[in-house]
Amino acid sequence: MNSRGKHKKKKKNYQRRNRMVLLAFILLLLLVYVIIQKREDETYATTTSASLGDIIDIIEDGQADVSKYLVYGTHLNLEGSLDITNPEIEDVKIVAKKSSGDEVTVDTTYEYESGSLKFSTLDKINTGLNLESLDVGNYYMLLKVTSSNGEVNYYSLENDTEYKEPIDYYTLTRNNSNSKIDISFLSQNGVSALALNINTVSRLPNNVYDVVIDPGHGGNDTGAISGSYEEDKIVLENALDLKKKLESLGLKVLLTRDGTETDEYDTYNIYDEDGRVTMANESGAKILVSLHMNSNESDLVHGGVEVYAAPNMDFTLAKSFADNIVKEANTSYSRMENFKEEDGVYVRTIEVNRNYNTFRDYKGIYDEVPYLFIIREIGGIATGAYVNGSNSSYGENIYRNSNVGVEGYLIELGYMNVNSDLRNVLNNGDSYMQAITDSINSYYSIKQ
Ligand SMILES: [Zn+2]
Known part of the structure; x- marks a missing residue:
């Protein structure tokens, strides 16, 4: 009897302890739930809270x-x-x-x-x-x-x-982390x-990227040709390599084309809903690098690297691209003097008549804008994007009036018609892409 009573009491204590453990466990679950909710609130906080x-x-x-x-x-x-x-x-x-x-x-x-x-x-x-x-x-x-x-x-x-x-x-x-800034x-x-x-947000939304790489040309448009070599194929191969290198820094990278496009993607679309300008504008990316190979008339042989940027810019990053490519890929600055700002850094502009959407025509307001569409049209109002669809041979840049623009650079890696340049890019493309990666890494302090 005595011992049974003792046993019962023990059992009661045991049950109470079980209930306490269960209660503690439920409280812990609740706490975890509250913390997760709070984190989600932080992730999706909007300006209305400010x-x-x-x-x-x-x-x-x-x-x-x-x-x-x-x-x-x-x-x-x-x-x-x-x-x-x-x-x-x-x-x-x-x-x-x-x-x-x-x-x-x-x-x-x-x-x-x-x-x-x-x-x-x-x-x-x-x-x-x-x-x-x-x-x-x-x-x-x-x-x-x-x-x-x-x-x-x-x-x-x-x-x-x-x-x-x-x-x-x-x-x-940076370090798998991003911040979201609501500007209003x-x-x-x-x-x-x-x-x-x-x-702070735990990750970028699916449709937001850090960097866009644009392999020039594509589809019907091969770009420059030298023997059996075609510019669009050379820059695509290098773009795929550059994407991997930037991703190894933790950056999220979008390609404007990756070689898997169908044959219908023949038109090398720039504008309208599916064009590369639209892709860049919708990517949320901060920077675009467009890769090209240069060429010119045979009696005007230059050779070397040319980095194109918008006018009215700080050229630190453009200069870093040129310097690192020359150093790491063992090539030279282009000797072309036209449009040259600094060794390897070039700015080419045109005057555009906003009233008529043409370069030089009639009376009107002329703005000096970047000549290269990939630099001009992805920058919105900052770079004077203007392609409004009134010229029937183009499409329309639906983001031409955007007050958010992507900082664009076009890099001519070397000259297709200069044999040493072509050989160097073909054999040594990895060094060119490493140089570009190193510039982005140090300019934006991605990894210390
Ligand atoms: Zn090109």
Whole structure:
């Protein structure tokens, strides 16, 4: 009896312990569930969660109008004006300010004329606010004017452009990690600012890439030919290799063609819904590298590498491509002097008449834009994309008015008609692609 009673009590204790273990387990499950939910909330946080917060307190000096705002590659840029009377201006900056008070400053070019201060960060389209360098959190972009007496005034920014939709920017993949930046104009109590709401995301959305590689030509268009060698095939083989090399850095890479296209893909489509310009614009990528082989008339033999970029750019990355290719692939800078900016770096432009969608025609506004379509048309308004479908021999670039552009480079690896160049690319393509990979890696600090 005694022992049975003891046994029963033991059993009761045992059951209680079981219930406690079960309860603890359920609590643990709940905790895990809450953590996962929270992470998902963070992943999909939107600008609606942001407000002007504390920042509203420092803006008491009025409002500047933004006439242009755009993202080109990895940088955000603004242009606008401020009505202000008789200022004694020492300095004008655009600042991205955190609630904590920290600020990242961007230089502007500015001029004051009859009551209006005009400012711009667009002197070089691939500099400005580096979106890759910002910490997670909320930033507010303001105009900061310093007077000659040392007084500092902050002005809020009002969106006076036709671009009202927020921009979703994903940072380049580093260590399998990305941040999402929601860029949008916020307004509160009559004060507005351009807000950047930055969150870490666990991965890029399926349709977003870091880099686009464009193997030139394809389909019916072989590009340059030398003997039995065709440009489109040489650059495709190298593009596939470059993709692997960039992926080994952890980057997500899209090819505009990969050789598996069907025979119907004969037309080497550039524009419209399925063209390579559309692919690049829809990729969310920061940079595009287009691979080509050069050629020219036999009596004008040059040889060597040429890297083409847009005008009004900082050429650090373009120069790095050229330098690394010359060094690592043991080739030379092209000796061609036309369009040359620096050794190996070239900028070729045309004047386009916006009224008539032609190069040189009638009266109208002429803009100087990049000559190479793959650089011009993927950059949107930053590079003066203009192909609107009115020329029936082209399609239409449906992203020509986009305020988000991909930073484009076209690399002529060597000359098809210069035998040493052709042999070097054929035998040594791996070194050319490694050089391009090394430039991207160090310029964007992908892997330390
Ligand atoms: Zn080509």
